[in-house]
Amino acid sequence: MAPDDVKFFPPASDTRGKVLATALQLFTRQGYFNTSVSQIVRVSGCSTGSIYHHFGDKEGIANALFEALVARIDALFDDIERRHSGAAKRCRAVIELLFTLTEAEPEVMEFVLYARHREFLPERGPICSARPFRKMRDFVARGMETGEVRAVDPVVAAASVYGGALRMIHLRLDGVLERPLGEFLDEVWACAWRSVAP
Amino acid sequence: MAPDDVKFFPPASDTRGKVLATALQLFTRQGYFNTSVSQIVRVSGCSTGSIYHHFGDKEGIANALFEALVARIDALFDDIERRHSGAAKRCRAVIELLFTLTEAEPEVMEFVLYARHREFLPERGPICSARPFRKMRDFVARGMETGEVRAVDPVVAAASVYGGALRMIHLRLDGVLERPLGEFLDEVWACAWRSVAP
DNA sequence: AAGACTAGAACGAGCGTTCGTTCTAGTCAA
DNA sequence: TTGACTAGAACGAACGCTCGTTCTAGTCTT
Numbered sequence: 001m002a003p004d005d006v007k008f009f010p011p012a013s014d015t016r017g018k019v020l021a022t023a024l025q026l027f028t029r030q031g032y033f034n035t036s037v038s039q040i041v042r043v044s045g046c047s048t049g050s051i052y053h054h055f056g057d058k059e060g061i062a063n064a065l066f067e068a069l070v071a072r073i074d075a076l077f078d079d080i081e082r083r084h085s086g087a088a089k090r091c092r093a094v095i096e097l098l099f100t101l102t103e104a105e106p107e108v109m110e111f112v113l114y115a116r117h118r119e120f121l122p123e124r125g126p127i128c129s130a131r132p133f134r135k136m137r138d139f140v141a142r143g144m145e146t147g148e149v150r151a152v153d154p155v156v157a158a159a160s161v162y163g164g165a166l167r168m169i170h171l172r173l174d175g176v177l178e179r180p181l182g183e184f185l186d187e188v189w190a191c192a193w194r195s196v197a198p
Numbered sequence: 199m200a201p202d203d204v205k206f207f208p209p210a211s212d213t214r215g216k217v218l219a220t221a222l223q224l225f226t227r228q229g230y231f232n233t234s235v236s237q238i239v240r241v242s243g244c245s246t247g248s249i250y251h252h253f254g255d256k257e258g259i260a261n262a263l264f265e266a267l268v269a270r271i272d273a274l275f276d277d278i279e280r281r282h283s284g285a286a287k288r289c290r291a292v293i294e295l296l297f298t299l300t301e302a303e304p305e306v307m308e309f310v311l312y313a314r315h316r317e318f319l320p321e322r323g324p325i326c327s328a329r330p331f332r333k334m335r336d337f338v339a340r341g342m343e344t345g346e347v348r349a350v351d352p353v354v355a356a357a358s359v360y361g362g363a364l365r366m367i368h369l370r371l372d373g374v375l376e377r378p379l380g381e382f383l384d385e386v387w388a389c390a391w392r393s394v395a396p
Numbered sequence: 397a398a399g400a401c402t403a404g405a406a407c408g409a410g411c412g413t414t415c416g417t418t419c420t421a422g423t424c425a426a
Numbered sequence: 427t428t429g430a431c432t433a434g435a436a437c438g439a440a441c442g443c444t445c446g447t448t449c450t451a452g453t454c455t456t
Binding site: 038 | 444446448
Binding site for chain 4: 213244246249251
């Protein structure tokens with residue numbers, strides 16, 4: 001999985017693309033309410049009028065971001081399901097994906113991870129983090145049927161398998177880890193799988 | 199560990215206490231920027247003037263909340279270190295504490311977990327989640343010296359041990375789990391410890 | 397020339413904050 | 427005991443500023 005394959009917002013030349021890329025950065029870095037529309041105007045180089053023409057209002061920008069990110073992440077998870085079989089391979093692929101994504105576009109990861117707890121769009125936030133989790137739980141639950149995963153509550157098992165990886169991602173985003181996540185992948189995966197292997 | 203032992207804000211009669219309790223609830227439920235000072239005035243029953251007299255400004259309220267929570271959590275972790283010996287017992291005690299705390303005062307847990315990603319006090323946020331993690335890493339690292347924990351990067355090991363528990367807490371706070379966390383404790387702990395046991 | 401898009405000045409609502417006043421409790425002199 | 431005095435706490439109307447949003451004149455493209 002090359003870093004470029006998970007790029008969400010390649011350098012855009014159109015208004016929509018420029019505004020979304022700017023908003024993602026500013027919202028993530030300083031928060032939705034600390035980001036004024038006029039700042040988006042300044043940084044993106046687009047005018048107030050054109051922004052309101054395209055997005056309706058400030059919340060419309062956040063909504064558009066959401067839709068783009070949710071769709072892309074769903075697609076990435078579907079990809080993993082299609083390309084790998086078996087709980088172990090799929091779970092490992094998910095962790096690898098998340099690590100790659102974090103290194104390639106930390107803002108995207110931060111946006112997704114904390115969507116639920118951001119102060120805007122409180123009712124839409126959970127979608128962002130709940131759907132990936134449900135996928136993980138399904139992977140694990142199916143592994144349980146085949147005996148690949150030991151019998152535990154599927155929710156507990158799923159939480160165990162990728163809880164450690166998520167924690168590492170948080171640490172990386174917080175600047176605690178100096179080396180890229182890729183270097184920890186094997187150790188993280190070993191711990192994760194041990195927790196649910198029969 | 200009885201739920202009452204982890205109560206942060208018992209019903210208060212003084213202005214400071216009432217404002218802090220109100221702010222915790224409102225900030226957690228609807229966010230810092232979605233909460234106006236006048237709403238705190240209305241809900242807490244205290245006047246604008248007295249709030250500014252006690253806290254200086256709106257940010258002062260958040261700062262005071264922070265200090266109270268960080269101090270209390272540090273104390274709880276120290277308590278665990280004093281009362282238990284060995285990595286396994288300490289780690290399990292931490293998970294149990296976090297589960298109890300989540301059930302007793304979900305707002306406190308939410309405030310602490312997402313402090314880093316809230317839109318206010320961006321430079322103070324990390325303290326709140328980083329310090330507990332450092333404690334966990336120390337517990338695990340010392341367990342490694344005695345052979346109680348297998349040799350892995352201590353950060354990875356710490357992340358593995360309580361990553362799963364944290365994920366469960368997130369799910370509970372998001373309303374995904376219907377049963378209280380206590381009922382999952384044994385299974386969560388079994389998974390957690392397997393991931394780092396020799 | 398016509399339509400789609402852009403520009404940025406202007407607007408009004410709502411916010412955090414201030415400030416002059418009142419209230420309360422404690423202290424002391426007579 | 428009473429009255430005067432003081433300091434801190436509480437009050438809430440009013441202020442000024444910033445923000446999201448609108449509007450109209452202007453600029454491209456075809």
